[in-house]
Amino acid sequence: MNSREILDILKNSANLNFEYKDGKWCGYGTINNCPECNNISESCYRYKHYPEKKEKLESLPWTNVVKNPRYPQDGEYPTENGHYITMLDCDEHAVFVNEFKDGQWSLYNKTHVKWWMPVSMVQGQFN
Structure with missing residues (x-):
């Protein structure tokens, strides 16, 4: 999977806004912040939308x-x-850029960070 495909899944499944700002990478998104969530029922979200987006995100x-x-x-x-781009096992699979320093995550250290990858896996799309 190339960096463009990774970014497309992050954008389409978690509405991740990823950017280089003030000398560092930043970004945040969640499944329930996808634009199509505004027009679907709770039942559709719970039994169709969320499982589909969750599966795509976890397959990265x-x-x-x-x-x-x-x-x-x-x-x-x-x-x-x-x-690193990290994803939580809670909060609608929140995806965000997280700093790892001296053996610890800056956010959600030893609580919810389940998936991670270096920002370098996608940053080539912005250079």
Whole structure:
């Protein structure tokens, strides 16, 4: 899967707004912030929209999937400091750029970060 395909899935499944601002990458999105959510019933969202978007997001080529985010094991977090695209196992699969520094995530450390990949997997689309 190339970086354009990854970004398309992030945009279409989580309405991720990804940009380079003030010298760093940033972005945030969730399944329930997709524009089509404004015009669907709760039943359609719960039984069709959410499962479809969730499956697409989880199918991305994540660098790692943390088995239990509340008790991450050795080797489940990045080995290098930097900015990563992360996805939570809660909050409608929130996707955002998260900084990893000195063995910890800047947001949701050891609570909900289940999927992650380096920003470099998609940043080529903006250079």
